[in-house]
Amino acid sequence: QITLTQQAESLWVSPGEKVSITCRASQSLLYTDGKHYLSWYQQRPGQTTKALIYHASIRTDGVPTRFIGSGSGTEFTLSIEDVQPEDIALYYCLQTLKKPYTFGAGTKLELK
C-alpha cells in the first residue's frame, strides 16, 4: 500500500505568518490522466471534516485563497498564507490513486 508521511506532528505559527505542511508519498501519485490523486483535509473540534484541496492543487468551493496546494510526484505541500486563528486545526493528506486509500498521520497547527 502507499504510505503517506507527514513529517511534522505539530507546527507552531503566529497569526499572519505563512506555514507549510508537507506530505510525502511512498510512490508517485500521478495517474495516466495527468492528475495527482492527493487531497487535503482540515479537522477542527466540533466541526465536520472539511476538504480543502484535491488533485494536489485545486481548491474546493469556498476555501479561502490563502490555502495553496502544490507539489507533484511524491512530494506535496499545503501552504497557508496569512494564517488566521480559525486555521488552527489538524490537517491530513489522503491518496486515492490506489486501494487501499491511505491518509497521512496528520499535522496539528498550533498557535505560538
Added chain:
Amino acid sequence: QVQLKETGPGLVQPTQTLSITCTVSGFSLTSYYMQWVRQTPGKGLEWMGFIRSGGSTEYNSEFKSRLSISRDTSKNQVFLKMNSLKTEDTGVYYCARDNNWYFDFWGPGTMVTVSS
C-alpha cells in the same frame, strides 16, 4: 444543501457486530460513491471501503471479511456493518461523499466504543 449524518450504537461489546447508518440529503446516492472512514487512537484515519453509485462495493482488505457496506436509495441511507469487533475498533466512524476521488462532504462522525 448537502448533509450527511451517521447514527451508531455508541457502545458495542467485543465479538459483537457494529451497525452504523449514514443518512444523506441534498444529493442522490445513485449519483455518487459513498465512502466509510474511521479514526482510531491506534491507527489514525483509515479508509474502510465504499459503495459505488451503481451499488457495488469495495473494501479495505485490512478488514477482511468483517465488513459489509450496503444502502437503501429510497431512504437515502448507507449502512456499515462490521462483525467480530475488538477493542482496537474503538473510534469515530465517518461516512463521506466521494466526488471524483476526493471526499467533498463528511458527516460529523459517530463515536463507537468497544468494551464489555
